[in-house]
Amino acid sequence: MHARQYLLLASLLAAALPAVARQDSTRHLDAVIVLGRQARQEILPVQSLAGKELQRLSVHSVADAVRYFSGVQVKDYGGIGGLKTVNIRGMGSHHVGVFYDGIELGNAQNGVIDLGRFSLDNMEAITVYNGQKSAILQTAKDHASASAIYMTSRRPLLDDGNGKRHRLNLALKGGSFATINPSVLWEFRVNTRLALSASAEYLYTSGRYKFSYTRKNGYDTTETRRNGDLRAARLEAAIHGKNNRGDDWNAKLYHYRSERGYPGASVREEPGKFKHQDRQWDNNLFLQVTACLHPAARYSLAANAKYARDYLRYLSDPRLDVTTMHVDNRYLQQEIYASLAHLITIAPRIDASLANDIQYNTLDADLVDFARPTRYTFLTALSLSLDLPSLDLQASLLHTLASDKTRAPGARAGTVNTLSPSIVASAEITPGITARAFYKKSSRLPTFNDLYYTFIGNKELQPEHVEQLNAGITITRPVPRLEIQVDAYLNRVKNKIIAMPTSNQFRWTMINLGRVHAGGIDASARLVARAGNVEITPRLSYSYQRARDLSEPGDRWHGGQIPYIPRHAASLVAGVAYRAWTINYSFIYTGERYDSVANIPANHLQPWYTHDAAVSATFRAGSAVARVTAEINNILDQQYEVVRCYPMPGTNVKLKLNITP
Secondary structure: OOHHHHHHHHHHHHHHHHHHOOOOOOOOOOOOOOOOOOOOOOOOOEEEEEHHHHHOOOOOEHHHHHOOOOOEEEEEOOOOOOOEEEEEOOOOHHHEEEEEOOEEOOOOOOOOOOHHHOEOOOEEEEEEEEOOOOOOOOOHHHHOOOEEEEEEEOOOOOOOOOOOOEEEEEEEEEEOOOEEEEEEEEEEEEEOOEEEEEEEEEEEEOOOEEEEEEOOOOOEEEEEEOOOOEEEEEEEEEEEEEOOOOOEEEEEEEEEEEEEEEOOOOOOOOOOOOOOOEEEEEEEEEEEEEEEEEEEOOEEEEEEEEEEEEEEEEEEOOOOOOOOOOEEEEEEEEEEEEEEEEEEEEEOOEEEEEEEEEEEEEEEEOOOOOOOOEEEEEEEEEEEEEEOOOEEEEEEEEEEEEEEEOOOOOOOOOOEEEEEEEEEEEEEEEOOEEEEEEEEEEEEOOOHHHHHOOOOOOOOOOOEEEEEEEEEEEEEEOOOEEEEEEEEEEEEEEEEEEEEEOOOOOOEEEEEEEEEEEEEEEEEEEEEEEEOOEEEEEEEEEEEEEEEEOOOOOOOOOOOEOOOOOOEEEEEEEEEEEOOEEEEEEEEEEOOEEOOOOOOHHHEEOOEEEEEEEEEEEEEEOOEEEEEEEEEEOOOOOOOEEEOOEEOOOOEEEEEEEEEO
16 A cells, blocks of 8 residues: 555545544343353364454454463564564464464465464454364364464454445554554445455554663663564455355455564663664565355365465665674565365264365575475375264374475475374263363474575474373353363473574574473463443463473483473453443463573563553444544553563553444
């Protein structure tokens, strides 16, 4: 989008304001309780934020939202534009599959998905699975990750009986750090079988904020975080359809473009010496199509296809920062992906599924002597499901075959050929109490950077292998609606590779820990209670995790907690809704950590916690609806770091206006 288009969007927002200047009367209906058969619980551990609960959070991106799930750690390098990666249960971000509307987001270059680039404006739900989804009809890639994050965008829901065929939602956000964030969402129902949707968003932030710290000689000082600006534009368009039998199909086009500064580490001994003027440009595009068909009574088919193109430029200019070397590199990676999954009902309670995925990845760069790798990946998953009145059983076997080619002879890595089994059991002990357990093996392929990067690549790297064991229980009560989940787990990782940033966020060094055991407990509780016109929705999560490096039995640091994994973490989200008003409070606590496998005082990181609050009100004027929200984040102005030397913002505020004409 160009500047003229953004001015037009802002004008539309301004023009819609007078239509909602007055509040109309609201009519309230008595609550109706519908009784029926309770839906079967998910077999595998799952946590979800959806609908109003997701929108009430004082967060900007998907990365900010997943912090409220137990067992999830987010590495945040500061500010809205800072890199944000996710680690679940101590296995590393490479073992987290990130799916958008059913298809995995890929990054063959370094295997990391920056969740900070995905806004919540067009998001309907965010779900985190440990193991894999419980659905048996799914792609082979759904079986491939040790854990997964599923992002589901909004779909047009215009068949509300009032004959309205289109809906427009305008939003404008602004706040601290010169942040301005307009967006628009348009939905149109062509007929009962076809609907269109489009959304656009622009984000600018200066990324400048003050932070305080104590120097080694004992006195406090204040600095300003610089070069953290971000300019980003997102555009999405989708077609949603169904045929005469009710089969669904969807097509989505996604485009994201950004320019950002990377402020780098804040060196405490000599503040202000390192200017960190590094810049990065991203241009991401993908087109994907999904379809779920039911051509026969006992046969279903799911088809998926995707093309993705990701361009990245990274600039480090010594004329702006004399402490760095000149880097001006450009990377282009492309991906073609196709999947076909079949589901056959063998007997009334027995299903079988076969999924075949094919993926083609290329990476080109303007580096000297770069290998220019190409990867062919073939995945096949065979699954069986037994669904009894009080017992669910699932078993699957995933075969992965990956082969690389390079332009330089003898530079390619060897072929990868692995088998990954899993078995899941869930039993209803009594109505409302369900116990579950699962065992799963999975592997993650070395990335192109791991294997072929000019300075640190190692073509002899082996895939990481993970074994997961989990046992848990879910307790549910209908009125008031209560859900409690508790899971104990043990993850064993072999050939563990950890990527650590060096002098900047783009160049990394690879550390092979060999063997890691991560065990712990995840617990969460959610309540929905109503009393008249008041609705209360508290949500609490807690995780205990012991993630140890067991690579070298005789090593001095054998058994130490691996970097950036806290033993204790907790979060609380509490919302109170009364008629048109909503108040939301959130709290996040992350316990002490170490930034190295050497668990010594010099590498110790203090615990941190933040308090956030938001209040919103909804106003109506005829058919128009406006929602105004005021947020204050980090209320106590805590000075903290998620990653050492990358200070986070202190107290900051944000105002949001949503208008549906």
